[in-house]
Amino acid sequence: HVQLVESGGGSVLGGGSLRLSCAAFGYTYRVVCMAWFCQAPGKEREGVASISSDGSTSYALSVKGRFTISKDNARNTLYLQMNSLKPEDTAMYYCAARTSRSGRPLFAPDYRYWDQGTQVTVS
Numbered sequence: 248h249v250q251l252v253e254s255g256g257g258s259v260l261g262g263g264s265l266r267l268s269c270a271a272f273g274y275t276y277r278v279v280c281m282a283w284f285c286q287a288p289g290k291e292r293e294g295v296a297s298i299s300s301d302g303s304t305s306y307a308l309s310v311k312g313r314f315t316i317s318k319d320n321a322r323n324t325l326y327l328q329m330n331s332l333k334p335e336d337t338a339m340y341y342c343a344a345r346t347s348r349s350g351r352p353l354f355a356p357d358y359r360y361w362d363q364g365t366q367v368t369v370s
Contacts, residue, residue, distance in 0.1 A: 249273045249360040256365030269325040269342030277346040283327045285338035294353025305352035332369045339364040
């Protein structure tokens with residue numbers, strides 16, 4: 248199993264920045280892809296950004312150029328740097344991981360491991 252512990256998030260004014268962190272524990276050597284998802288009230292969970300074990304990344308069009316996903320393999324920690332935040336970025340943000348090589352980068356059902364989520368509010 249893989250456990251994920253997220254930190255960061257909070258409230259920020261429009262145009263501001265936040266950084267989310269997600270530490271992975273357990274069988275981290277089996278993880279092939281990690282990603283960030285967001286879910287606003289009344290909406291489905293959406294993929295924000297993903298990064299695979301070979302370093303390739305994917306981004307939702309709505310965040311391209313503003314958000315950057317990265318990972319520190321030595322610390323088994325995933326990051327999401329969010330710049331130029333907009334009120335429409337307000338949502339719960341979740342870190343996710345999968346150990347299966349078959350899966351779509353930003354498709355939530357393809358991820359098995361999830362953290363508890365953290366709120367990001369942009370006003």
